Amino acid sequence: MQLLKLKPVLYSCPDFGAFVDEFKVTDRDLILSNDYIMAPQLEKTLCEATVINLEDFGSGEPSDVMINALLEHVSTYDYDRLIAIGGGSVLDIAKIVAVAGQETDVNKLYDQPLVKHHQLIAVPATCGTGSEVTNIAVVNRTVLGTKQGLVGEALYPDAAVIVPSFLETLPYEVFATSSIDALIHAIESYLSPKATPFTQTFSVDAMSAILNAYLLVREDHEAYKQLGQVLLQASTSAGIAFGNAGCGLIHAMSYAFGGKYHVPHGESNYQFLMKVLHFYRLKQPEAFQEFSDMLGEMLNALDPLATLEDLLNEILPYKPMRSYGAIASDPATFAKSTVAHQQRLLANAFFKVDEQEIRELYESCL
Ligand SMILES: [Zn+2]
Structure with missing residues (x-):
């Protein structure tokens, strides 16, 4: 009987600036987040990474329609690490982006073995999801009319980082x-x-x-x-x-x-x-x-x-x-x-x- 599995390495950084230093964030990194989370951080901290805001692709919880639009957009970028900063939606979608490769339809990922294409660093900015340490991403599959989890070993983030200052805002x-x-x-x-x-x-x-x-x-x-x-x-x-x-x-x-x-x-x-x-x-x-x-x-x-x-x-x-x-x-x-x-x-x-x-x-x- 397996007792416990923990794949991501756990870290804690007091604030976003300390995170950028510790993880040596560069212009080869892609950050997936929300504007209301990142805008105040980027005012205080110099960060060279490209930032993509989830709300540019739709609102509410992640649906296949929203994710497919994002996958299409992200497939045009050349980058190394993916950094997800946000609530469950952002973290779940980043897991999908990390395994999507050139696939631009999330529904197709449910029927194939998942392979990770980008290292993933997960930074929860809400105190709920737990997605930073799990191998599941939940998608509202409009093709089925319900939410359903996509599960796979490749969906584990490589690092999960606790940044307590995110809760202040x-x-x-x-x-x-x-x-x-x-x-x-x-x-x-x-x-x-x-x-x-x-x-x-x-x-x-x-x-x-x-x-x-x-x-x-x-x-x-x-x-x-x-x-x-x-x-x-x-x-x-x-x-x-x-x-x-x-x-x-x-x-x-x-x-x-x-x-x-x-x-x-x-x-x-x-x-x-x-x-x-x-x-x-x-x-x-x-x-x-x-x-x-x-x-x-x-x-x-x-x-x-x-x-x-x-x-x-x-x-x-x-x-x-x-x-x-x-x-x-x-x-x-x-x-x-x-x-x-x-x-x-x-x-x-x-x-x-x-x-x-x-x-x-x-x-x-x-
Ligand atoms: Zn839950």
Whole structure:
């Protein structure tokens, strides 16, 4: 049994200037990022690399249409290393660019062995994705009508770099949704049948750090800006945990809903977090007890699920699926799509769930 795999080398640099120095960034490097992230950095730091901004190719989470436009553009550049600085979308797309070569249709990459063409340095600028340490990139495949992960050894970044100063300029909303995503990575990987003592160590570290941060942020909404090292370390730890043990039912359910209503990934997962945990507790109370006790200790709570729900509501108020436009026929359609397209994730659910149970869970979130 494999216990833990970690491919990228982990680094930490206090700010962007220190990163440019440590990695000797030159004009042979290509940076993929967003203008709102890079513009303030480039004012302070001399950096010779060419910068490509993702928003020039479309908005929202990565779709095959947006990625194909970017692949077409990037194929005209001559460069050595690819540096991704941003949230999950930027990091996931950079992984695809690093293996695309001359291919300009991401959908074709799902049917062929992946080979890396450029070294990839991943710098998360939000505290959620964990993508900097995993071998998966998630794409909204408009050809299938759902989000689906592209997975392969070649998708691992070569280096993952924590730069805490990026959190100082992160908008509150992005902090909230991305850190909830990281918390869900930690929870789902902890409960996965593939979890090992090593992956659970990373899950527990991440859960505890994020919940402690939430207790501080609940008192002062600006507090996260000074918690960059802690929060980025937590989201990377959660990434190591789910990169090995996998994410489960919450992520599986999130894709059909998030894909249809263009809900950002972390916010879309948040839809299903509490309902799924209550469902686990109801169906397998004995097996769930150990996790529940641990959560109770972290939150100093007698009813950990209720306390967690209250705390999360203070960080990010919960809105039901209907408020995003969901309709009565969605639960049945989403359940069918989840079973058809998300078997990779459903295999990591706490226990095996069927289409009827998934439909009822969607209905409870409507
Ligand atoms: Zn996620």
